[in-house]
Structures are given as C-alpha cells and as structure tokens.
Amino acid sequence: MNPSDQLRMTVYASLMAALTAAGAFIAIPVGPVPIVLQNLFVLLSGLLLGSRWGLAAVGAYLLAGALGLPVFAGGAGGIGRLAGPTGGYLIGYLPAVFVVGLVSEKTQNRAIFDILAMLCGEVIIYACGVSWLKYQSAMTWEKSMAIGMLPFLPGDVLKIAAAIPIAKAVRPVVQRARG
Amino acid sequence: MSELSVLHYRSGSSYFHRMDARFKLLGLALLSMAGLQAGTIGLGVLSLLVLAVFFITRLPVLDLARELRYFAVLLAFVWAARALSTPGHTALELAGLQFSRQGLYEGGLICWRLLMIACMGAGLVFVTRSSEIRWAVEWFLRPVPLIPARRISVMIGLIIRFLPMILDQARATAEAQRSRGMENRKNPVFRLIKFAVPLLRRTFENADRLAVAMDARCFNEERTEPELISRPADWAALSVVLCICGVAIGF
Known part of the structure; x- marks a missing residue:
C-alpha cells in the first residue's frame, strides 16, 4: 500500500470512527423506540473498511471516548464509561468489527455472507455487553438480558437488513483507495 | 461541538x-x-x-x-x-x-x-x-509495541474535526427528506437506507477531499513533538x- 493510499485509509477510518460517535446522537424516529445508528456504523466499519482498518476505526473511537471526548451515547465520556455498566458493549465492538471485516473479506463481499458476518458481530457485542452488565450490576442472567439485550433486538434486525444495500452503495467509493 | x-x-x-x-x-x-x-x-x-x-x-x-x-x-x-x-x-x-x-x-x-x-x-x-x-496518550502509547502512537493521535484529531461536519450533514439530509414527505413512509428499513446512503456518500466525498488536500501538502506523521514537563x-x-x-x- 503506497503512502497516499495509506493516508486515505487513515482518513476513512477516522471518518467511520466519527460516524460511530455521531451515531450515538443521530436517531431515526420509528415507533416507540427510536433507532440509534451507533452499532449500524460499527458493523458498516467492518463491511466497508475490512478487518484491519475497521479495527483501527473502532479502536480510535474507543480511545477518543476513554480520553473524555464526548463521543459515547449520553455525552458523559471518560475511562469511567468503559468501566461502567454499559462498557461491555463498547469493548465488544472491537472483536465484533474485526470478525465482521474478516468474514466479509474472505467471502468477497457476497450479501449472504455479509449477513452472516453481521450476525456474528451482533452475537459478540451482546456476549460482551450482557456479561459485563451482569458482573457490574450483579443482576441475574435473565434480568441482564431483559434489560440489556431483548429491547434492542428488533432494531438490530432492521439495521442488518438496511446495512446490506447501504454497504453495496458505498463500497465503490471506499474500494478505490483499498485497491 | x-x-x-x-x-x-x-x-x-x-x-x-x-x-x-x-x-x-x-x-x-x-x-x-x-x-x-x-x-x-x-x-x-x-x-x-x-x-x-x-x-x-x-x-x-x-x-x-x-x-x-x-x-x-x-x-x-x-x-x-x-x-x-x-x-x-x-x-x-x-x-x-x-x-x-x-x-x-x-x-x-x-x-x-x-x-x-x-x-x-x-x-x-x-x-x-x-x-x-492527546499528547499524554501518545506519550503513554509510545513504548507499547505494534501500536502506531502517532497515527492514533492523528486519527483522534480527525475525529474531532469530522464530528460537527457529520452532524450538520445528518441534519441537512433529515430536513431534505422531511420536506419530501419521508414521514409518510412507514417502512423503517427503507427510511434507514434512504437516510444512511446519502449521509455516508457525502461524508466520504468530504473525507476524500480532505485526504487529497493533506496528501498535496505532503502530510507526514513525523512531526515536532510538544514537550511535556513534570x-x-x-x-x-x-x-x-x-x-x-x-x-x-x-x-
């Protein structure tokens, strides 16, 4: 990869990180629970940038949040947020984006495998998120899942369904730099 | 911000x-x-x-x-x-x-x-x-192997720059679609796609222009460091x- 392509991918990864951050504040008002776009952008980072640069994007996002920049949902950032009850979801983004990117790369961006990749990603995010929530708040497994997973599942299905055509439309823009 | x-x-x-x-x-x-x-x-x-x-x-x-x-x-x-x-x-x-x-x-x-x-x-x-x-983080990350401390601090600077641009673009896209009667469409997947695709395309075009401008000005990660004194x-x-x-x- 020559230096200017590398610079371009650095800028793209920063953009995906910033979109993930902005996704915490952008919501589409559908039904009673607005759909927050944050984890859609995490999944798209994997699909669009691939495993390595997707990991860089999410890593930079988490680091910016850990430093206290206002990038996490709800505004209040800081290292405390990563250690707080919802920190598991944020940490879970890292392995999730890597797996999504890896599966999508190995299967030449075929739609059916993209769906599979995103399902794996979601499983990883919730596995990390719910177990950390359980450990932090000392609730039972059933209660942790009822609070930390079930209300979000319908939204996640919609996001995965939407991510396929979105990735298809935006990939040509990104792929010029990835070569 | x-x-x-x-x-x-x-x-x-x-x-x-x-x-x-x-x-x-x-x-x-x-x-x-x-x-x-x-x-x-x-x-x-x-x-x-x-x-x-x-x-x-x-x-x-x-x-x-x-x-x-x-x-x-x-x-x-x-x-x-x-x-x-x-x-x-x-x-x-x-x-x-x-x-x-x-x-x-x-x-x-x-x-x-x-x-x-x-x-x-x-x-x-x-x-x-x-x-x-940012400087403090770069200082702490420098001894860690396999982590490019400089690039990370560049990325954090870019995130701070991109955030207001994205929020402005998101507001503009949402307003443009509301004026075209998007609220009458009930299908959430349709709305998600019609919102995210223009947002992503436009912000990626902006990012592309920024990358070209940085490249044209010989952007390099080897910069003069600020001095931190304890x-x-x-x-x-x-x-x-x-x-x-x-x-x-x-x-």
Whole structure:
C-alpha cells in the first residue's frame, strides 16, 4: 500500500470512527423506540473498511471516548464509561468489527455472507455487553438480558437488513483507495 | 461541538489546570480502578476528593448534573434491580414489590461507585485541553509495541474535526427528506437506507477531499513533538492518589 493510499485509509477510518460517535446522537424516529445508528456504523466499519482498518476505526473511537471526548451515547465520556455498566458493549465492538471485516473479506463481499458476518458481530457485542452488565450490576442472567439485550433486538434486525444495500452503495467509493 | 455536550475544557489557572496531563490521566485511571473496589470509607474519601476538585477549580456542577441525568436513570434502574433481587430484611414494600435492606445498601454502594467514576472523568475533561490529553496518550502509547502512537493521535484529531461536519450533514439530509414527505413512509428499513446512503456518500466525498488536500501538502506523521514537563507538585499529587487508592482498596 503506497503512502497516499495509506493516508486515505487513515482518513476513512477516522471518518467511520466519527460516524460511530455521531451515531450515538443521530436517531431515526420509528415507533416507540427510536433507532440509534451507533452499532449500524460499527458493523458498516467492518463491511466497508475490512478487518484491519475497521479495527483501527473502532479502536480510535474507543480511545477518543476513554480520553473524555464526548463521543459515547449520553455525552458523559471518560475511562469511567468503559468501566461502567454499559462498557461491555463498547469493548465488544472491537472483536465484533474485526470478525465482521474478516468474514466479509474472505467471502468477497457476497450479501449472504455479509449477513452472516453481521450476525456474528451482533452475537459478540451482546456476549460482551450482557456479561459485563451482569458482573457490574450483579443482576441475574435473565434480568441482564431483559434489560440489556431483548429491547434492542428488533432494531438490530432492521439495521442488518438496511446495512446490506447501504454497504453495496458505498463500497465503490471506499474500494478505490483499498485497491 | 459545544452544543453537543457541556463536557469540554474550561479555561482556568488552578492547581489542577496546571498539572501535567500525563499525571492527571494516570491518576484518573488509578482512582477509577480503586473506586470499583472501594467500600463506604474509600468512597467517602473519593467523594471528598471530587468535591475538593470541583470546589477549587469552580467547575459548573449544575451543568454536569444536567449532563448526567440520563446516566442517573440507568443508575436508578441498577439500584432498583439490585434492591429487588437481593434477599434479606424487608425495608420497604411498594405496590407488592419488596425492597430488602441489604439490597438497598449494596445497590446504593454500586451506584455511588459508578457516579464517582463518571464525576472524576468529567473533572478531567473540564481542566485539561483535548490536545494535552492527546499528547499524554501518545506519550503513554509510545513504548507499547505494534501500536502506531502517532497515527492514533492523528486519527483522534480527525475525529474531532469530522464530528460537527457529520452532524450538520445528518441534519441537512433529515430536513431534505422531511420536506419530501419521508414521514409518510412507514417502512423503517427503507427510511434507514434512504437516510444512511446519502449521509455516508457525502461524508466520504468530504473525507476524500480532505485526504487529497493533506496528501498535496505532503502530510507526514513525523512531526515536532510538544514537550511535556513534570514538576515536583505532580509527583506529590501522584503520591496522594496512591495513598487514596490504598485507603479505598484497604477499607
């Protein structure tokens, strides 16, 4: 990869990180629970940038949040947020984006495998998120899942369904730099 | 960014403003970890420290309280769940639900810990410039192998630059679609796609222009470093932090 392509991918990864951050504040008002776009952008980072640069994007996002920049949902950032009850979801983004990117790369961006990749990603995010929530708040497994997973599942299905055509439309823009 | 959050740097010249950012970051990390283990006495000491920092630097406590209101809802949830699920003496009975005394105490302790950690993080942001935080992080990451510290600090700078651009673009896209009657379409997947595709395409085009401009100006990661200097007062602060951590974990 020559230096200017590398610079371009650095800028793209920063953009995906910033979109993930902005996704915490952008919501589409559908039904009673607005759909927050944050984890859609995490999944798209994997699909669009691939495993390595997707990991860089999410890593930079988490680091910016850990430093206290206002990038996490709800505004209040800081290292405390990563250690707080919802920190598991944020940490879970890292392995999730890597797996999504890896599966999508190995299967030449075929739609059916993209769906599979995103399902794996979601499983990883919730596995990390719910177990950390359980450990932090000392609730039972059933209660942790009822609070930390079930209300979000319908939204996640919609996001995965939407991510396929979105990735298809935006990939040509990104792929010029990835070569 | 300022409308995004009240959590940003407030200028000042207090002791905490003048501290070396590296020591502030290290102190915050140590105190956060100790806070997660602390009992009542340790949390009391931490609370006194937080109050002292907010008092000495005259920080906007009311703004912070408003910022943390969503966090407070989550804390209340955790407290209630804990009080309901822990067996013990019934302290309070409300609409058929039994809150045990032990549960109320333990839930309160957990919420107190999380609140203290959030307040300390906010305190750091109020008294430290984001560029100073960036340099401090770069300094800490430099000895870690396989992590390109310089590139990460460049990326964090770019994230800060992109955020307002994305929020403006998102607002413009949403308004354009509302004026075209998007609200009459009930299919959420359709709306998600029609919102995200233009947003992504336009922000990627902007990012592309930025990359070309940086490339044309021979952008390079080898830059002159800012100098971070530690003073005796910083080491004194670090030893105080270590003492507090000892108290918080020990009692």
